[in-house]
Amino acid sequence: MANQGDGAVRFGVNYTPSADWFHHWLDFDLEAVHRDFASISSLGADHVRVFPVWSIFQPNRTLINSRALQDLSAMVDAAAEHGLDVSVDALQGHLSSFDFLPSWLTSWHRANLFTDPIVRSGQVSYLRELAASLAEKKNVLGLSLGNEFSQFASVEHPDVQPVSVQQAECWLGEMLAALEAGFPGGQHCHAEYDSAFFDPQHPFTPAGTARGGSMSTVHSWVFNQTAQRYGGMSEESLRLAEYLTELARAWATDPARPIWLQEIGAPAPHVAPEDAGEFTRKALRNALDCEGLWGVTWWCSHDVDRALADFPELEYDLGLFRTDQTLKAQGEAFQEIAGSRQDRPEQRSTSLVLDVGDETSAPGRAQCAPGGAFFESWMTLAKAGARPGIVLASQREASGYLQARGIEQLVELGETQALSR
């Protein structure tokens, strides 16, 4: 099979407002949104991913801010005027190092965000009501649970929320059901960062990432030690999104499950500003060589105004546009790639076998991280031109599955020569 996809790969951007960043919800300016969307549309983008701020949208567990819903509705309609579809993230949660938990979940009211039944009931109400407010909008694709919400379950988080693999899965199921209840048939996802694929301590697992919701999502950030270890313009960095996409595919039980490269960006200084255009071009071309890609959504539309304080340095300059709407080198590269959409790629006939032990909890997943044996072996194959896919150890003998994926050759980790089946 040459092409399993239906329709062209979608190109879009994560929408970061050029004025006031996401704080614009507090002083919403529809004209400013129109200006930003006009710029985004000029790139040939067909969609935006947008970010309500949780503490503004649900300030009390039983209060959904109706003005904020109206502003979101106006934003969605503005996008439609510019020919843009919209995907909405719900539980923000977390954005560019800033957390936005409502006061009913902090300090005196702190409670586990994943396991407390009262908290969950509040999240469900919000997700359902937010989704329902968007369900009739023709240009809304669906919702994501929230941007990298599972970082709250990371042991690195200052207020880590202890949660087991089982509890994380349960939470995901309940939240996704709430989106579906509010907006039946929408393209609803959860939005994981790479700890799910790489960190054996992380309770959100690769299996969960690749099985809940209507698509798997990939967030590809070379500051995850890839750039530090190999260089920002190394093949490893340029192929990180491709690699994560193949990893997500391996973890899906359905070989035809679509994958959304939901975030990819060119963070300085990991990628030098003068390399940003080339990085964008090459990283996108590599990612587009993966079959079954629903779309690519660049992070992000606009730089963060340097008048705003306290962002990590790399977050300021991730935009395709500057705050004055002028296009940057990475914006030109994005526009070029988005305007030259190619045929869907062939399936990958050679796959590297991934054995992480128990495939529910994935205790051996650290080998997939930058510097890990699996990561490096896959990159070696990729650099040799093998276009490697990935197959879980449990699927080694699953001939129907392998056939559906078009896999002709499996390579075991550590083998110096490819083994033919």
Added chain:
Amino acid sequence: MANQGDGAVRFGVNYTPSADWFHHWLDFDLEAVHRDFASISSLGADHVRVFPVWSIFQPNRTLINSRALQDLSAMVDAAAEHGLDVSVDALQGHLSSFDFLPSWLTSWHRANLFTDPIVRSGQVSYLRELAASLAEKKNVLGLSLGNEFSQFASVEHPDVQPVSVQQAECWLGEMLAALEAGFPGGQHCHAEYDSAFFDPQHPFTPAGTARGGSMSTVHSWVFNQTAQRYGGMSEESLRLAEYLTELARAWATDPARPIWLQEIGAPAPHVAPEDAGEFTRKALRNALDCEGLWGVTWWCSHDVDRALADFPELEYDLGLFRTDQTLKAQGEAFQEIAGSRQDRPEQRSTSLVLDVGDETSAPGRAQCAPGGAFFESWMTLAKAGARPGIVLASQREASGYLQARGIEQLVELGETQALSR
């Protein structure tokens, strides 16, 4: 001297919006504010204390939300139309168990709220700009730093910010100077809860409370173990505000420094709902028997809508009005007292001597708390009709000071008979 005050005691209320509580800043409805102010004005109140929410007004360290400032300005003008002066609390911070720290101060961005120089610079910017936005308003009295902001320094706070007595005093001085810089000559205060008077571990001290800003503030809440220990309608509960007012006076270096009973309420079930009217009447009459009282500000104007979740039970029903603007028994009592203002009371000629050790850090202040020896001795004198004041041990021999306060008799703690000087 019969009366050191100039002008009548001021009566006001802490303004809790009848719809959406303080979340109304997110969906500001000026007409709703007018309705609330009309009710408040009908009580004979002459002022309101109002509460910007910090995370809404300063979402980023270098971004003051201009729409929020406009809404606050409109609120102040609405108050003027109803004959109400306004005092504005800045760093909320903390309201009715909910904390509102902006995202630039939480989780990944957590930093000490009192000692971090970058945080302090952000607070100073906000205080100065907020104060400046109000300086030209004829009906704005001044600002308080924030509602019970020092609770963040309490060892009981889940995210306690370690701070020394010296650092706390330094912070207070810097913040009060910022208010004065933005709004020269305003009646600026800081707003402490009773831990400053009672808790030897608390870095905010009675001395600091009674010496910074233009007035000392008192927050009188019988749920501080007074009601639990003695009963909600006990003399101890009915005289708590009076006691705290005299305590604040004792700690002031200036005998003529005004005292603002900034918060007092009738919290159920500590005060039974059927007793709330009588509690209000008696507690206010006792407090009004203190000289030098600038004013009394009841907590609060309106009940919290029970459609809003997760408030501590006692916070829902503290209003003088229900959310439908109907007057409650405590509202009738407040109206009665506010409408029958009397002459300023005589000075108190008998005073109990308070010895807490070093008067900067006040290591012995626990004796002042409900159940403490000093608290109980003062109450015994008060119940015997002695109208006791309080004098610090260091002032025992300060004849000029004692004369200015009109003190003729000092009673040492533990003495069974009053000692004449």
